[in-house]
Amino acid sequence: MRAPMRRRTIIRMVLDPHLVLHQLFSPAFPVGAFAWSHGLEAAVQDGHIADATSAEAWLRDVLEHGAGWSDAVLCAQAAAGKNLRELVDLARALAPSAERRAETLEQGAAFAATVRAVWGADVPGAAYPVAVGAALRALDLPVDHGLRLYLQAFAANLCAACVRLVPLGQTDGQRITRALQPLCAALAARALAADLDDIGGFAPALDIASQRHEALHSRIFRS
Amino acid sequence: MPGIEPPAAAQRARGAALLAAHAAGGRTRIADLSMSGCAKLLFPRPAGPALDAVLLNASGGVTGGDRLALEVRAGPGAAARMTTQAAERVYRAPVSDAPGRVETALTVEAGAVLHWLPQETILFDGAALDRRLRIDMGGDARLIACEVLVFGRAAMGEVLRALRLRDRIDLRREGRLVFADRLRLEGDAAAALARAGVAGGAGAMASVLWAAPEAGARVDALRAALPATAGASALDSDLVFLRLLGRDGYALRKSLIPLLERLTETDLPRPWML
Numbered sequence: 352m353r354a355p356m357r358r359r360t361i362i363r364m365v366l367d368p369h370l371v372l373h374q375l376f377s378p379a380f381p382v383g384a385f386a387w388s389h390g391l392e393a394a395v396q397d398g399h400i401a402d403a404t405s406a407e408a409w410l411r412d413v414l415e416h417g418a419g420w421s422d423a424v425l426c427a428q429a430a431a432g433k434n435l436r437e438l439v440d441l442a443r444a445l446a447p448s449a450e451r452r453a454e455t456l457e458q459g460a461a462f463a464a465t466v467r468a469v470w471g472a473d474v475p476g477a478a479y480p481v482a483v484g485a486a487l488r489a490l491d492l493p494v495d496h497g498l499r500l501y502l503q504a505f506a507a508n509l510c511a512a513c514v515r516l517v518p519l520g521q522t523d524g525q526r527i528t529r530a531l532q533p534l535c536a537a538l539a540a541r542a543l544a545a546d547l548d549d550i551g552g553f554a555p556a557l558d559i560a561s562q563r564h565e566a567l568h569s570r571i572f573r574s
Numbered sequence: 575m576p577g578i579e580p581p582a583a584a585q586r587a588r589g590a591a592l593l594a595a596h597a598a599g600g601r602t603r604i605a606d607l608s609m610s611g612c613a614k615l616l617f618p619r620p621a622g623p624a625l626d627a628v629l630l631n632a633s634g635g636v637t638g639g640d641r642l643a644l645e646v647r648a649g650p651g652a653a654a655r656m657t658t659q660a661a662e663r664v665y666r667a668p669v670s671d672a673p674g675r676v677e678t679a680l681t682v683e684a685g686a687v688l689h690w691l692p693q694e695t696i697l698f699d700g701a702a703l704d705r706r707l708r709i710d711m712g713g714d715a716r717l718i719a720c721e722v723l724v725f726g727r728a729a730m731g732e733v734l735r736a737l738r739l740r741d742r743i744d745l746r747r748e749g750r751l752v753f754a755d756r757l758r759l760e761g762d763a764a765a766a767l768a769r770a771g772v773a774g775g776a777g778a779m780a781s782v783l784w785a786a787p788e789a790g791a792r793v794d795a796l797r798a799a800l801p802a803t804a805g806a807s808a809l810d811s812d813l814v815f816l817r818l819l820g821r822d823g824y825a826l827r828k829s830l831i832p833l834l835e836r837l838t839e840t841d842l843p844r845p846w847m848l
Contacts, residue, residue, distance in 0.1 A: 397802065399770045412771025421756065444744075444754035447815060448807035551740065551756030555779050555817045557771050562805025562817070566797050 368492045375466070375486065375497075376504040378511075382461045382479070384504070387454040388512040388572035389413060390561030395516045397563065399556070403523040406513040407530055410506055414534055417554040419505065421445060422455075422480035423498055423542035424550045429484025430494040434547070435475070442478030445550075447558035450565055450574035455479045462486070498539035506531045512572065587633035587640040589613030595625045597651035597686075605649060613642060616659065618844060624653035628845055629692070635663035638671025638702050645679045648686035648715075655689040657843040661724070661823075662692070666700030673702035673738050680719070684712035689838055690719040693846060694778070694823055697725055697763075702738035709745045709783075717785040718837050719743075722830065724778045725763055728822035734763035745783060745813075752813060755781060776803065776819035778826035784814040784837055799836060801829050 374380060391409070394400050400409050413419055425442050429435060446452035459479035463486070466474045472489035474482055480501070487497040507528045514524040564574060591613040594606035602625040609615055612633035620626050629644060636642065648654045664674060682688045690709075697703065711717060723741070726732035743755040759766060767773040790808035796816070797806050804818040818833070820826025834842055841847075 394771075399774070405770065408769065409771045412769050416766065416769070416772050440751045441754055444751045445756065446809070447755075447817070448805070449809055450807070452809060549758075551742070551758035553739075553757050553759040553766065554772050555776075555781075555819055556769075556774050558817045559803070559805035559819065562807040562815075565807055566794075 366490075368490075369496065371490060372492055372497055372500050375462075375483075376500040378504075378508070380462070381465055382458040384458060384508040385511065386572060387458070387508075387574045388516070388564070389418070389451070389454065389509055389574055390448075390557060390564050391509055391512050392516055392570055392572045393564035393567055394560040395513075396567060397560070399560070400513065400517060402517065403519055403527060406510075406517055406519060407527045410509055410513075410527065410531060411534060412554055413509065413557060414502065414506060414531065414538060416552040417557045418451075418455075419502055420538055420542070420552055421550045422505070423502060423538050424545045424547070425478070426480040426484040426487075426498055426501060427494065427542040427545065428547055429481045430487040430497065431484075432488055435481070435485065437547075438481045438484075439475065439477040441547075441550075442481045448561040448565060448574075451561045454574040459483075466490070495539060495543060498542055499536050502535040502539055503528070503532065506535060515571065587612045587631075587636070587642070589631060589633065589641075590643040591615050591629065592645045593627055593654075594647040594649065595652045595654045596649035597653075601625075602648075602652045602654055606647075613644065622840075624655050624687070626843060627654065627656050628659050628843065629656060630659040631662060635665050636674035636676065636703060637665040638667025638674060640674040642675070643677045645681075646688070646690075647681040648683060648688045650683045650712075651685040652683075653687040655838075655843060656691065657845050658692040659845050661694040661696050664695060664697045664701040664703045666698050667702040667738075669736075671702065673704040673740070676703065676705040678705075678707045680707070680709045680717075682709070682711045682715035682717055685714055686712070687716045688719075690717070691834065691838075691843060691846070692721065694722040694724045696727065696823065697723065697734065697737060697739065699726060699732055699734050700736050701734075703741070705741045707743045709743070710749075711745070711747050711785060713748050714787065715785070717745075717783060718834070719783045720780060720830070720834060722778065722780045722823075722826065723757075724823040724826070725767060726777060728777055728824070734767075737761065737763040739763070743781070743783070745785070747785070747812075753783065753809060753815060773819055774803075775821075777822045778820040780816075780818040780820075780826060780830050782816040782818070782833070782837070784816070785812060787812050789814040796836075799833065804829070
């Protein structure tokens with residue numbers, strides 16, 4: 352029991368938690384986020400997204416009605432140390448398509464493996480939001496900031512996918528990320544007060560886009 | 575508007591039904607049956623070796639505070655097919671009421687087949703519904719389950735400005751959670767449904783689970799038969815999940831019925847065709 356406690360103390364004394372969060376959610380952190388479009392590539396090919404306005408609206412739906420909200424709740428629950436076994440199973444089962452399942456499991460596994468290797472923290476390979484929540488807890492990082500950054504990293508990665516696919520200018524991509532910041536902050540705040548039964552949304556069009564992506568003839572992204 | 579809502583002391587509907595089916599002598603027969611309150615089970619003359627059952631909610635619909643429960647168990651090697659007598663209507667509930675609760679538990683034991691094919695659930699403006707579907711399957715059991723939500727009565731031009739919907743599905747294989755759906759739509763449903771990433775203006779949605787050893791290998795053929803407003807994916811080699819959107823309940827039926835007939839390799843139960 353003594354060794355882990357001492358390690359936890361050292362982590363807290365030596366590290367600036369904001370710098371650690373920035374490191375975890377930077378595009379340079381090796382989770383491979385750039386390979387996944389969350390079905391967006393199919394939505395572009397099917398004509399649902401054609402410009403900056405429709406791209407922003409789609410990403411708003413992803414955050415508010417789709418995986419954004421549910422992932423924020425899963426992450427907050429894991430960060431609060433609640434029912435980890437149940438969260439691992441539920442997060443995996445919630446994916447509406449094989450590619451969305453791979454998207455969250457592969458990023459989560461890469462994230463957890465890197466956190467284990469770099470910080471020596473006990474973080475399970477699980478769906479991405481559950482692995483992130485477990486890491487926030489293991490590294491004693493501020494959960495409210497972590498949740499906001501997690502959601503913004505998710506949104507910013509999909510913005511980058513829009514820049515490539517629609518295509519949009521780099522500045523448009525950054526404008527969308529900025530426009531989504533209040534939503535990321537609001538969802539993070541609500542997720543902190545939510546419980547497991549609050550998970551869920553209504554976004555069948557997002558589910559269908561990710562299912563249709565699996566059948567695209569030519570594609571750049573893995574989801 | 576005073577005078578429009580039902581009286582505050584409106585009666586709450588209660589209904590519970592249980593059906594256990596078992597394989598006997600090359601057919602599937604009723605092993606156990608009970609019904610109480612407004613939940614009735616009818617058994618039309620079977621067309622084949624499978625047991626056909628039709629669920630009827632004698633209260634005529636669901637409103638705030640109602641509670642309905644159904645439990646179905648298909649024993650080893652049994653084959654059963656369930657539908658509903660009519661579409662289920664979920665009426666406007668006073669805001670102060672708890673949502674109507676509908677709980678369904680399906681158990682499909684080793685070697686059994688269950689088709690869960692209720693007709694549409696039609697949500698009226700102001701509806702409040704809290705629904706759970708729990709499915710437990712043995713290792714080689716087979717399942718086709720379809721749930722249809724229709725948002726408002728399109729023929730009446732109904733627009734859903736207020737909705738409280740929570741609809742959950744949990745599918746377990748040999749005790750392990752392999753699929754979970756958590757639908758949650760609260761508030762101005764019409765505004766949400768109009769959004770491209772939500773439903774792109776669709777007013778009806780079907781969710782279909784197909785669990786069978788060959789399901790994953792057949793997903794490409796299934797996809798080829800889908801309209802552009804639908805998608806299907808093999809979550810595992812033995813599990814396919816499908817969503818389908820339609821402009822309204824009628825348009826959805828036109829693509830859903832051939833799809834379900836293809837999956838079940840037979841005609842849909844009679845009540846679907848009436």
